[in-house]
Amino acid sequence: MNNNIIEFSNVSKKFSKDLPHLLKYGLLDISNNILGFNAHTEKLRGGEFWAIKNVSFELKKGETLGIIGPNGSGKTTILKMLNGILNPDEGEIQIKGRVGGLIEVGAGFHPLLTGRENIYINGTILGMSKKEIDNKFKSIVDFADIGDFLDAPVKTYSSGMFVRLGFAVAIHCSPEILLIDEILAVGDLNFQNKCLRYLSNLKREVRGVVFVGHNLEQIKVICSKVMVLHEGRSIFFGNTYKGLIKYQEISRNLRLESIKKNEAHIEHSLSSGDIQYLNSGIIDNKNNNVNEISMKESLNIFLDFELLKYIEELCFYIGVLDENMRVCIWSVSNDNNKIIFKKNEKGKYRIIINYKNHHLMPGNYIPITAVRNGITGETYEKFWEKKTFQINGKVFERGVIHSEALWKLEKI
Amino acid sequence: MIKDIKIYKPIFYRGNLLNRLPIMVLELINSKELIWQLFLRDFKTRYKQSLLGFFWILLIPLMAIVTFLLLGNSGILDISDIPVPYPIYGLLGISLWQIFSGGLMATTSSISSAASFITKINFFKGALVVSSLGQVLIDFIARMTLLIIIYILYGIIPNPSFLLFPFLVIPLVLLTLGLGFITSLLNTIIKDIYNLINIILGFLLFLMPIMYTPGENNFIIQINKYNPVYYLIKTPRDIIILGSSNTINEYLISSLISLIIFLLGWIIFDRAQSKIAEAV
Numbered sequence: 227m228n229n230n231i232i233e234f235s236n237v238s239k240k241f242s243k244d245l246p247h248l249l250k251y252g253l254l255d256i257s258n259n260i261l262g263f264n265a266h267t268e269k270l271r272g273g274e275f276w277a278i279k280n281v282s283f284e285l286k287k288g289e290t291l292g293i294i295g296p297n298g299s300g301k302t303t304i305l306k307m308l309n310g311i312l313n314p315d316e317g318e319i320q321i322k323g324r325v326g327g328l329i330e331v332g333a334g335f336h337p338l339l340t341g342r343e344n345i346y347i348n349g350t351i352l353g354m355s356k357k358e359i360d361n362k363f364k365s366i367v368d369f370a371d372i373g374d375f376l377d378a379p380v381k382t383y384s385s386g387m388f389v390r391l392g393f394a395v396a397i398h399c400s401p402e403i404l405l406i407d408e409i410l411a412v413g414d415l416n417f418q419n420k421c422l423r424y425l426s427n428l429k430r431e432v433r434g435v436v437f438v439g440h441n442l443e444q445i446k447v448i449c450s451k452v453m454v455l456h457e458g459r460s461i462f463f464g465n466t467y468k469g470l471i472k473y474q475e476i477s478r479n480l481r482l483e484s485i486k487k488n489e490a491h492i493e494h495s496l497s498s499g500d501i502q503y504l505n506s507g508i509i510d511n512k513n514n515n516v517n518e519i520s521m522k523e524s525l526n527i528f529l530d531f532e533l534l535k536y537i538e539e540l541c542f543y544i545g546v547l548d549e550n551m552r553v554c555i556w557s558v559s560n561d562n563n564k565i566i567f568k569k570n571e572k573g574k575y576r577i578i579i580n581y582k583n584h585h586l587m588p589g590n591y592i593p594i595t596a597v598r599n600g601i602t603g604e605t606y607e608k609f610w611e612k613k614t615f616q617i618n619g620k621v622f623e624r625g626v627i628h629s630e631a632l633w634k635l636e637k638i
Numbered sequence: 639m640i641k642d643i644k645i646y647k648p649i650f651y652r653g654n655l656l657n658r659l660p661i662m663v664l665e666l667i668n669s670k671e672l673i674w675q676l677f678l679r680d681f682k683t684r685y686k687q688s689l690l691g692f693f694w695i696l697l698i699p700l701m702a703i704v705t706f707l708l709l710g711n712s713g714i715l716d717i718s719d720i721p722v723p724y725p726i727y728g729l730l731g732i733s734l735w736q737i738f739s740g741g742l743m744a745t746t747s748s749i750s751s752a753a754s755f756i757t758k759i760n761f762f763k764g765a766l767v768v769s770s771l772g773q774v775l776i777d778f779i780a781r782m783t784l785l786i787i788i789y790i791l792y793g794i795i796p797n798p799s800f801l802l803f804p805f806l807v808i809p810l811v812l813l814t815l816g817l818g819f820i821t822s823l824l825n826t827i828i829k830d831i832y833n834l835i836n837i838i839l840g841f842l843l844f845l846m847p848i849m850y851t852p853g854e855n856n857f858i859i860q861i862n863k864y865n866p867v868y869y870l871i872k873t874p875r876d877i878i879i880l881g882s883s884n885t886i887n888e889y890l891i892s893s894l895i896s897l898i899i900f901l902l903g904w905i906i907f908d909r910a911q912s913k914i915a916e917a918v
Contacts, residue, residue: 241916248917249827249828252826252827252913252916252917253827253828255913256823256827256910256913256917259649259909259910259912259913260906260909260910262909267648268648306757306915307646309759309760310644310646310760311756311757311758311759311760311915312915312916313646313647313648313649313912313913314646314647314648315648316648317647318645318646318647319644319645319646319647320643320644320645321643321644321645321646322642322643323642324642325644325760327759327760329758329759330758333754333755333758333759334752334754334755334758334759336679336683338682338683338686338687339679339682339683343678343679343682346675346678347675347676347678347679350671350672350674350675350676351672351675351676351755351759351761352759352761353761355671356671402642
């Protein structure tokens with residue numbers, strides 16, 4: 227016998243896109259279920275989409291799986307299927323052990339009832355017996371830390387208290403397989419730490435944990451494996467660190483798509499009419515236009531322009547902005563009198579700036595350029611054509627600059 | 639070593655019903671604490687923010703009795719030829735009727751009103767339907783207490799058959815539950831069902847000689863000839879008031895129909911259960 231506690235085999239789940247379809251198919255599916263007809267759930271009908279498609283994974287005893295992915299990629303749907311709330315439309319799920327979920331804790335609390343009453347009701351809905359709740363009552367109350375509010379109606383609670391109480395009840399169900407859905411995003415730092423502490427103890431007691439979250443730092447620490455979901459499909463399953471990098475890659479691409487959608491073609495902030503802007507962008511070492519480079523490659527930004535009159539001395543400003551419009555690089559050609567471009571006749575030119583080691587983290591960046599008179603300081607052209615380019619790399623994306631580091635801890 | 643192995647896959651039943659029934663019974667028995675807690679949840683919150691509180695339980699039948707007394711005294715409906723004072727007759731009738739009508743309303747909305755946690759927690763949803771009937775039975779007990787007070791006020795000693803009352807209403811409860819299983823499902827998908835049932839029930843009360851006597855009215859007698867609800871209300875009332883009834887056979891047939899509807903509703907609910915969370 228294998229020691230898999232979860233076997234998720236080729237599972238698919240579809241949803242209706244709108245309410246009329248939900249109503250129609252809801253009736254149809256329920257009727258089919260009742261009459262015992264095969265509803266052919268594996269086929270997509272009009273107005274439906276796959277929330278999860280052909281997802282397979284296995285979780286072994288003692289493992290903690292993190293599920294990450296952009297919004298709407300199907301993370302919560304998988305948790306709900308593991309919890310038995312939703313039934314798969316295709317494939318099979320096998321689970322060995324009592325499943326307990328920290329999915330939207332506090333669901334089912336009645337606002338008019340007191341905390342004490344809600345502990346019993348919620349606990350029972352979650353599958354505990356009255357005796358079990360009696361025994362754990364003190365521990366639940368201690369964990370929730372709601373003080374005198376225990377006998378006050380839940381609607382008088384702050385949102386933090388509400389979540390604490392919900393969390394406290396949910397973790398006392400002594401699950402063997404624990405499902406966690408982003409709950410650690412709530413509460414203050416103290417409570418978050420308390421939860422993390424509790425979780426790390428719980429991890430030793432339970433058979434396995436499935437964790438859905440957006441906090442990559444937590445995923446990195448808590449999970450022994452990750453699955454990366456994208457548009458309902460599993461695109462990565464395995465090593466946590468590699469998975470996180472994969473996830474950052476997808477998010478980067480998604481952000482790039484949305485940036486491209488909103489890109490205004492050209493934004494002239496200033497133009498004197500002495501210079502005509504032609505083109506700008508990124509080129510590789512063979513002078514081909516590119517829109518993505520790897521971290522290790524050198525970065526070449528070019529600007530094509532046409533001088534409409536003779537200019538004695540030109541000075542170039544070239545820089546790189548990140549997605550949040552932070553200036554990452556900002557180079558000026560005549561800083562420290564380094565380079566002076568003199569006696570420029572009328573005609574077409576290309577200026578290229580080469581950064582051999584740009585040190586930029588993987589991400590989306592925008593080149594910016596400006597041309598000025600080196601003597602008078604007049605601005606001829608300030609171009610900001612948003613030609614977003616991407617830097618790729620297999621490192622965890624943090625901060626702006628990638629620097630090799632040496633760590634040393636010593637007692638002082 | 640591992641006792642709890644669950645398998646989820648696309649469901650379509652071809653299975654043997656006889657294999658499934660014991661599982662359904664077990665599921666229901668195992669849910670008794672859940673049913674109780676869900677009942678408490680309803681019970682404790684029902685009149686929490688209300689001025690009249692539990693008095694509402696008695697207000698509804700009292701208003702109905704007054705209404706029908708007025709209708710009867712003005713000659714619109716026939717309330718003559720009753721062996722006991724009208725309040726006793728009326729209260730018995732409306733209390734039994736409320737088991738059915740109140741019960742059907744409560745069960746119909748039971749699933750959709752729990753939508754907020756059905757989509758988040760996996761539990762036996764039938765418990766919601768069953769527990770929603772608890773409220774109706776509490777109302778019934780309260781009304782029966784009022785009935786005894788009325789008996790005392792009139793100085794009448796109830797017929798000993800009064801003690802049979804709890805058993806006589808079982809078929810009515812089963813019928814309500816069976817229909818409730820189906821209507822609660824329908825109401826999760828189509829929210830009109832609740833209002834529709836509300837309207838139909840209001841209409842039905844007038845079509846059945848519950849609050850009045852059938853008298854010579856052939857139309858009323860004809861349409862209720864094959865109405866099991868009517869017999870399930872009339873016969874117990876006859877037995878309470880007179881100690882006997884002339885519709886025992888009809889009552890037994892109606893009870894059988896109730897049992898069948900109950901089982902059918904339960905099976906339908908069981909088969910649809912896995913789809914509820916996505917339909918609400």
